[in-house]
Amino acid sequence: MDSIAALVPRDRFLPLCPVETAAGTPRRVGVEIEFGGMTESEAARIVADALGGQVQPRSAHEIDVEGTEWGSVEVCLDTAYRDKAGNAIADLGLDLSRVVVPVEIVTPPLAPEHLPALDRLRGALRKAGAQGSREGMFLGFGVHLNPEIAEDRVGAILPVTRAYALVEDWLRKADPIDPSRRLLPFVDPYPRGFVDRLSEAGPRWTLDDFIDAYLAETPTRNRGLDMLPVFRHLDEDRVTGALGDAANAVSGRPAFHYRLPDCRIDEPGWRLAYEWNRWVMVERLAADRAALDRLAGDWLEYRGAFTTTRGDWFAHLESRLADLELWETA
Structure with a gap:
């Protein structure tokens, strides 16, 4: 990792920016962790051992761990077809799908003081044989x-969306995501035309302008930062009207859905704090209006030049981010 990404802390969770909501409550975060190498039942027992609580099966492939230090934690086979369980053919298909379909742990919204337990759980899963993105x-x-x-x-x-769009190349390349995730459509980058619009017109947009531009340019869940859940929370009719039947797959919630990071749970040096802190860098850039506007201007200048390459923008980001030191402890 020959990049300033090596400077991002792994041993602590940096605070979000801002730390509190407008109502004065600490901002919380829900976390979803996908991995292979074990069944839902095995993973649920590890959750209970690490966080306390009781294992309560809901169905053949869905388990709740109730009464943990976080509250209720869901463990499931991450496929919509898990609801088909119950006959021999469906059960066989679901068992065979484990080769590529992950088990997923879904936390409730966590308060800041609960974040260190994420890495404690990661360590327990790794010791038990959980497999990550680069295992196959x-x-x-x-x-x-x-x-x-x-x-x-x-x-x-x-x-926050502008900041993410402008540094997405750095997030994707400074510590490259697994080739399988680059080839699959689940975390495709934002279209460059959308980044152009965010950079130039974005600061003047109303909420309606923002949602309309997003739905016109990237009406899909399959982005490293998926804004559709937030937009459905803020304006359900606008989102469902634009997406039609595809809106059934989008749950509205007042939270950013940052889905870019790999799960490298089986690798000794990987930490959830590292991926968290890369997100915090995005929020800190968003909070620095002068730095964000300067970077947007740099992007438009880069896009207007005829002799630049994609690598030139990455190099520029490395330089800008090195100056800003967004990974430093506040």
């Missing part, structure tokens, strides 16, 4: 972070 060619397992938005207004969400 077609696994593509990920970690999804769902940080609560600070406020239901455009000023609380648009700058």
Whole structure:
């Protein structure tokens, strides 16, 4: 990892920016961890051992661990077809699908003081044989972070989306995501035309403008930062009207859906704190309006030049981010 990504802390969880919602409560985060190498029952027992609680099966492939230090934690086989369990053919198909379909742990919204337990659970799963993204060619397992938005207004969400769009190349290349996840469509990058619009017109957008631009340019869940859950929370009719039947797969919630990180749970040096802190860098850039506008101007200049390459933008990001030191402890 010959990049400033090596400077991102792994031993602590940096605070979100801002730390609190507009109502004055600490911002919380839901976390989804995908992995292979064990069954749902085995994973649920590890959750209970690490966090306390009792294992309560809901169905053949869905288990709740009730009464943990976090509350109720869901463990499931991450496929919509798990509801088909109950006959011999369906059960056989679901068991065979484990080669590529992950088990998923879904936490409730976590308070900041609960975040260190994420890495404690990661360590327990790793010791038990959990497998991550790079264990096989077609696994593509990920970690999804769902940080609560600070406020239901455009000023609380648009700058974060602009910041993510402008540094997405760095997030994807400084510590490259697994080839299987690059080839699969689940975390495709934002279209460059959308980044152009965010950079130039974005600061003047109303919430309606923002949602309309997003739905026109990237009406899909399959992005490293999926904004559809937030938009459905803020304006359900606009989102369902634009997506039609595809809206059935989008659950509205007041949280960013950051789904870019790999799950490298089987690798000794990997930590959930590292992926968390890369997201915090996005939020810190969003909070620095002057730095964000300067980077947007740099992007438009880069896009207007005829002799630049994609690598030139990555090199520029490395330089800008090195100056900003967004990974430093606040």
